[in-house]
Amino acid sequence: MTELTELGVKAIRDGVAAGDFTAREVAEAFNAAVAGAGALNAFIVATPDKAIEAAERVDADRAAGRELGPMAGVPIGMKDLFATEGVQTTAASHILEGFVPRYESTVSQNLWNAGAGMLGKLNLDQFAMGSSNETSYFGNVVSPWRRKDGGNSPLAPGGSSGGSSAAVAARIAAAATGTDTGGSIRQPAAFTGICGIKPTYGRCSRWGVVAFASSLDQAGPMARDVADCAIMLGAMAGFDPKDSTSLDLPVPAWEAGLSDDLRGRKVGIPREYRMEGTDPEILDSWERGKQWLRDAGAEIVDISLPHTKYALPAYYIIAPAEASSNLARYDGVRYGLRELPADAAGKAAGLQDMYAATRAEGFGDEVKRRILIGTYVLSAGFYDAYYNQAQKIRTLIARDFERAWAECDVILAPTTPTASFPLGEKADDPLAMYLNDVFAVPASLAGLPAMSVPAMLNRDGLPLGLQLVGKPFDEQGVLNAGLAIERRAGFAAKPEKWW
Amino acid sequence: MMSTYRIQGATGEWEVVIGLEVHAQVTSNAKLFSGSSTAFGAEPNTQVSLIDAAMPGMLPVPNRECIRQAVRTGMAIEAQINAWSRFDRKNYFYADLPQGYQISQLYHPLVGEGSLTIEADEKAGIGEDKVIGIERIHVEQDAGKLMHDQHPTMSYVDLNRCGVALMEIVSRPDMRSPAEAGAYLRKLRTILRYVGSCDGNMEEGSMRADVNVSVRKPGEEFGTRTETKNVNSVRFVMQAIEHEARRQVDLIEDGGTVVQETRLFDPNSGTTRSMRSKEDAHDYRYFPDPDLLPLELDEDFLAECRASLPELPDAKRRRYVEELGLSDYNARELTAEVETFARFETLLAATARGIGKGEKDVATQVANWSLSVAPGVMNALGDEANPAHATAEAQAAILAMQAGGEISGGQAKEIFEIVLRTGREPGEIAESEGLKQVSDTGAIEAAIDEILAKNADKVEEYRGGKDKLFGFFVGQTMKAMQGKANPAVVNQLLKAKLG
Structure with a gap:
């Protein structure tokens, strides 16, 4: 049955519906793959029973002739940032270790309602803060990819949705949820040769998703190909009255709207993304991308996004500012870790002692770093110089895009400045790590739909991704351009199994 | 100032x-x-x-x-x-x-x-x-x-x-x-x-x-x-x-x-x-x-929001003075609390309806009753009073009887006292407890004739210009009627007979 794990969302859904195999057979195949992939450390907890239960429901529905959902029979991994009822939800942190929600996030519930089943909770960077998955309290995920030079130094699967990217690339999940605050879907997708789309801010409900930076956080699918992303995004998205920032718009039929015919479409190439020192292979992939889109009928136009260079600094003010406040609730009072230190005289801890000890013990270094940055930039006397300035830049960046839409329909750029790097290489250099997001962050600040699709392998045999950024609410335009690249790039590489 | x-x-x-x-x-x-x-x-x-x-x-x-x-x-x-x-x-x-x-x-x-x-x-x-x-x-x-x-x-x-x-x-x-x-x-x-x-x-x-x-x-x-x-x-x-x-x-x-x-x-x-x-x-x-x-x-x-606003305290106070003809003091007292004005307005409407006059014509009577008479009776009774019995209907009935001359002010208080204790109906109380004024001209006329006959000297003095004696005749008549004669009828008949 191992070949079942080679199938993606669409193939499984259609195969189950046609009776080629049962959902239970699919779930069992993936459960076995998960159990055999411990070395990747992609899952914090596996939930094989959940996968089987969901599959049995689908099989029963089919047997009874009931209508099957758009994700019927598809076993997926759930990033451990989504609250799942009765299943530990940690955000890969110690402070939430053992926390079992009594509620289900809207997005995960939508997926279960669509017939998907849960293989387990996927590892990630702690509170989604990181680009290599090394900030997880539960140990880093290892990318299934290896350099072809024969060296077997473990590589970063990207972050923060690194468990998701590794699981999909390694074929131990048919697809996975991700969340993207400043590139956390697109960068890991690019690193692992899969597709991932961050929809327009507000498409997917944030209710029940552990918050990192509320004005930026957006859930999206990570899957083998563009069609799978379209199907899964359709199942995840939708207006949610429980999220005030949710878009009250109907969900378009993205799967039905897929087309790689780009005639009449204009693709913008932002000149500011051609940064000095960019890897020539990245630039090469970009050139190829242009050609593929041209081949699909699109017109390539040069555009300017003049405030691009300010995006990363602005992002690293706004996101930590929001995080410093969002993470204040982890205080040891109501749930999660509680540390009650006694002093030398054995005197019990006071409230401040409890806060300090709990948070010192419960948060990792990167999380603490961002809480400190965020606290600093919101402090009296610094607020105007940092937070307010960053918000102005955010407005300018959004305006850059608005102006660009007068000249093009979709923007093509690299997803990341480099391919995957060895674990540990940047762990002690936060600034180098933050640079991973340099191409991803502008679309996040502007709330725009953006996708990464695999383009090619570099000289080390590692995947490189191309990024497509669309107008607000135009996920279809992004998906279609992605499809045009996918069909022409012919990217069929997958990691060789070593785990 | x-x-x-x-x-x-x-x-x-x-x-x-x-x-x-x-x-x-x-x-x-x-x-x-x-x-x-x-x-x-x-x-x-x-x-x-x-x-x-x-x-x-x-x-x-x-x-x-x-x-x-x-x-x-x-x-x-x-x-x-x-x-x-x-x-x-x-x-x-x-x-x-x-x-x-x-x-x-x-x-x-x-x-x-x-x-x-x-x-x-x-x-x-x-x-x-x-x-x-x-x-x-x-x-x-x-x-x-x-x-x-x-x-x-x-x-x-x-x-x-x-x-x-x-x-x-x-x-x-x-x-x-x-x-x-x-x-x-x-x-x-x-x-x-x-x-x-x-x-x-x-x-x-x-x-x-x-x-x-x-x-x-x-x-x-x-x-x-x-x-x-x-x-x-x-x-x-x-x-x-x-x-x-x-x-x-x-x-x-x-x-x-x-x-x-x-x-x-x-x-x-x-x-x-x-x-x-x-x-x-x-x-x-x-x-x-x-x-x-x-x-x-x-x-x-x-x-x-605007349409749903009630009449506000300042406007209500002005209206009580200007339209209902109440004193400044009464208007202020009645409008200080929502419960007070609500009770007053209900009673005012019921009384006006019961008597068949305009609200303005009975407003002062109702205001005095609400602010001084009724609270006085209630306070004197203390725990014996059941406030639930103090319905607008009962009080309006008492005020109507008083306005129609059926009962005196003193009788009104007595009746209200019984109402508060028992919840009985005011008209029934007035009948069965004999708390009514006599307005029967025959009985009063007979009493007056007897008194005038007995006091022929005083009648002479009165007719000779000693107006003050009028009060004496009233007092004697009321005494003969055991206090139950309607003072207005007594006055009217005396005036006619004394010429």
Whole structure:
């Protein structure tokens, strides 16, 4: 049955519906793959029973002739940032270790309602803060990819949705949820040769998703190909009255709207993304991308996004500012870790002692770093110089895009400045790590739909991704351009199994 | 006119400057950002939603009713209503604040500049009506409640109140005496209760005041102010001001300086003490709440708010004087409380209907009954009175009998007394208890004829010009009738017979 794990969302859904195999057979195949992939450390907890239960429901529905959902029979991994009822939800942190929600996030519930089943909770960077998955309290995920030079130094699967990217690339999940605050879907997708789309801010409900930076956080699918992303995004998205920032718009039929015919479409190439020192292979992939889109009928136009260079600094003010406040609730009072230190005289801890000890013990270094940055930039006397300035830049960046839409329909750029790097290489250099997001962050600040699709392998045999950024609410335009690249790039590489 | 309230110091007279920040709990079944109940007095932690407890991934959704009540309150003080406002987070750690921040409105409040008028009150040293400016009203979340007496080494927290909507109503520093502050609070409370946006119940904590006090020599610049937090009765607010003003004067005259600080009021001693100085003040790191969109109010919403406003205290008082012909005193007394005017207006309508006259014609009778006669009877009865029996119907029946001459004023009281004790019907009481005036001209005529015959000398004197004797004849007639004769009929018949 191992070949079942080679199938993606669409193939499984259609195969189950046609009776080629049962959902239970699919779930069992993936459960076995998960159990055999411990070395990747992609899952914090596996939930094989959940996968089987969901599959049995689908099989029963089919047997009874009931209508099957758009994700019927598809076993997926759930990033451990989504609250799942009765299943530990940690955000890969110690402070939430053992926390079992009594509620289900809207997005995960939508997926279960669509017939998907849960293989387990996927590892990630702690509170989604990181680009290599090394900030997880539960140990880093290892990318299934290896350099072809024969060296077997473990590589970063990207972050923060690194468990998701590794699981999909390694074929131990048919697809996975991700969340993207400043590139956390697109960068890991690019690193692992899969597709991932961050929809327009507000498409997917944030209710029940552990918050990192509320004005930026957006859930999206990570899957083998563009069609799978379209199907899964359709199942995840939708207006949610429980999220005030949710878009009250109907969900378009993205799967039905897929087309790689780009005639009449204009693709913008932002000149500011051609940064000095960019890897020539990245630039090469970009050139190829242009050609593929041209081949699909699109017109390539040069555009300017003049405030691009300010995006990363602005992002690293706004996101930590929001995080410093969002993470204040982890205080040891109501749930999660509680540390009650006694002093030398054995005197019990006071409230401040409890806060300090709990948070010192419960948060990792990167999380603490961002809480400190965020606290600093919101402090009296610094607020105007940092937070307010960053918000102005955010407005300018959004305006850059608005102006660009007068000249093009979709923007093509690299997803990341480099391919995957060895674990540990940047762990002690936060600034180098933050640079991973340099191409991803502008679309996040502007709330725009953006996708990464695999383009090619570099000289080390590692995947490189191309990024497509669309107008607000135009996920279809992004998906279609992605499809045009996918069909022409012919990217069929997958990691060789070593785990 | 300047207030004459002065503090006598060793160096001369000092003027006190007062501003009040009133926290008024919004009357609403649900909390500001969650669906939890707001009822007072429930078992601890039984009215706490996932949002109130700040569980991971939970999001606030504004409750329209709370916003509506704050807008209506703003309209009642003729304030500017901001159709665009925004929520900010006020960040600080405390165990009664699960989110680690309070959602409030610092930068763009819902309600802007308004005012209310306190009335002249000679006894309280308020020479004439005075307008007190109101700077703003914003809405925010209340915190929970810590309980320190439940466990030897731990404090417990009750989150029932956590997230309940408060209006913070911030006055200008326009008050110059404790009496003015007291009058302002009472007037504000009356307006809130008229509007129905707050029950004004200070004992249950529905209304609390932060009292800002400074002193200065008359005509000089404002002095440094202190803020005394969470004072929960009108009397305590006045005490706190008196004490704080005296303390500041003594401090300055002893060569010290007032420091800007937060103080606590001790109701047992009537004094204030320092809580924290400006140096230790929290840095609240206010920033716009990224979980919430700006609050935009459309014309329809505002129109509905305006249309739903009741007649307000000042307008009602004017109408009582100008249209109903009531005295200033009666009008003020009747409009001070919602319950009072509501009872009065119901009784007024019932009485006018019962007698078949206009409200204006019976208003004074009903006002006197409501303010003095009825309360007098009720107080005299004490516990024997069942207030439930004091229906508008019963009282209107008594007033109608009195107006029609069937019963005297004394009989009206007696009948009401029986009504209060037994709930019997007033007409039936008058019949069966013999509490009726005799208007039968035959019986009265017979009595008069007998008296005039017996007192022929006095009849002569009267006819000779001694008018005062008329009273004697009335008295004799009433006596002969055992006090039950209708005085009007007696007068009329006597006049006719005496010529």
